[in-house]
Amino acid sequence: MFQKIGICGIGKMWYAIGKGIAASRLLGRGGLLLYNIHNEKAIKAANEFGPVASVAAEVTAMAAEADVFILAVKPNTVPSVLTAIAPVFKEGSILLSVAAGVDMKTMAFYLPAKTKIVRAMPNTPVIVGAGMTSLTPNNEVRPEETDDIIEIFRSFGRAEIVEEHLIDAVVGVSGSSPAYTYMFIEALADGAVRAGLARAEAYTFAAQTVMGAAKMVLETGLHPGKLKDAVCSPGGTTIEAVRTLENNGFRTAVMEAVITAAEKNHRMSREK
Numbered sequence: 339m340f341q342k343i344g345i346c347g348i349g350k351m352w353y354a355i356g357k358g359i360a361a362s363r364l365l366g367r368g369g370l371l372l373y374n375i376h377n378e379k380a381i382k383a384a385n386e387f388g389p390v391a392s393v394a395a396e397v398t399a400m401a402a403e404a405d406v407f408i409l410a411v412k413p414n415t416v417p418s419v420l421t422a423i424a425p426v427f428k429e430g431s432i433l434l435s436v437a438a439g440v441d442m443k444t445m446a447f448y449l450p451a452k453t454k455i456v457r458a459m460p461n462t463p464v465i466v467g468a469g470m471t472s473l474t475p476n477n478e479v480r481p482e483e484t485d486d487i488i489e490i491f492r493s494f495g496r497a498e499i500v501e502e503h504l505i506d507a508v509v510g511v512s513g514s515s516p517a518y519t520y521m522f523i524e525a526l527a528d529g530a531v532r533a534g535l536a537r538a539e540a541y542t543f544a545a546q547t548v549m550g551a552a553k554m555v556l557e558t559g560l561h562p563g564k565l566k567d568a569v570c571s572p573g574g575t576t577i578e579a580v581r582t583l584e585n586n587g588f589r590t591a592v593m594e595a596v597i598t599a600a601e602k603n604h605r606m607s608r609e610k
């Protein structure tokens with residue numbers, strides 16, 4: 339396992355991931371370095387994470403020390419950070435980026451030749467240990483290093499390796515999709531409120547059902563269509579609801595949402 343991991347950009351998601359890494363015992367004292375342009379965010383995180391974490395005074399100092407440098411700033415900030423760290427980037431270390439739409443080729447342009455790069459596309463449920471992350475290492479990353487990176491991301495959810503051209507699809511199906519899933523939960527609850535259930539209860543019933551249905555897919559391994567059919571009693575309530583959803587283009591709307599997000603991610607890697 340790596341000795342030092344540095345996180346550049348302590349937003350909400352990386353605050354939670356950092357906390358998870360700090361608690362995982364993957365690293366020893368001072369093994370987790372934190373840097374944020376607004377220093378107070380890094381200080382607050384380090385105080386909360388305990389002795390495993392320390393604040394880096396400069397991003398260049400962190401880049402010179404970290405075995406894995408996690409780049410977690412907004413996509414439009416990536417070039418300036420890479421430009422700053424390139425001259426001091428620790429030889430043999432890994433640059434791990436979560437920036438949507440910033441491809442391997444673009445990052446390699448800023449960094450020393452043969453830098454090890456991993457692109458990660460996590461989603462916000464990492465905050466509660468139920469994330470889904472895709473990982474894409476370049477050819478410089480050794481298999482055992484990839485295994486260690488996978489282990490880190492599996493400590494707060496599931497993680498799978500995908501080829502770079504598939505990251506667009508991952509953005510559509512898991513990176514962005516918590517947003518549409520919350521819209522679905524809200525809509526389920528609105529329907530329940532219309533049918534008379536109290537608002538707070540409606541969210542609990544809706545969210546628990548979405549989580550339970552997801553667990554059924556993951557844990558039984560059954561086709562979602564088969565699981566759907568098992569809920570539809572002949573002449574019953576569910577098939578009426580299914581008919582209404584089909585009439586309103588439910589599946590098409592969801593498919594189009596996934597494709598639109600994927601296409602936007604693809605365009606972002608070209609809009610420079």
Ligand SMILES: NC(=O)C1=CN([C@@H]2O[C@H](COP(=O)(O)OP(=O)(O)OC[C@H]3O[C@@H](n4cnc5c(N)ncnc54)[C@H](O)[C@@H]3O)[C@@H](O)[C@H]2O)C=CC1
Pocket residue numbers: 346347348349350351352373374375376379397410411412413415419436437438459460461462513
């Ligand atoms: N929010 C999401 O669901 C997902 C986001 N991502 C990617 O994660 C990255 C971060 O997104 P969020 O966490 O939503 O953003 P955020 O705005 O919450 O976090 C970014 C952090 O970086 C800090 N920062 C800004 N400029 C900096 C600099 N030059 N050096 C160091 N720190 C700096 C900001 O103060 C902030 O704390 C983006 O590239 C996004 O594409 C990837 C997957 C999912």
Ligand SMILES: O=C(O)[C@@H]1CCC=N1
Pocket residue numbers: 438509513514
């Ligand atoms: O909306 C975005 O750009 C980021 C990437 C995936 C989720 N959120």
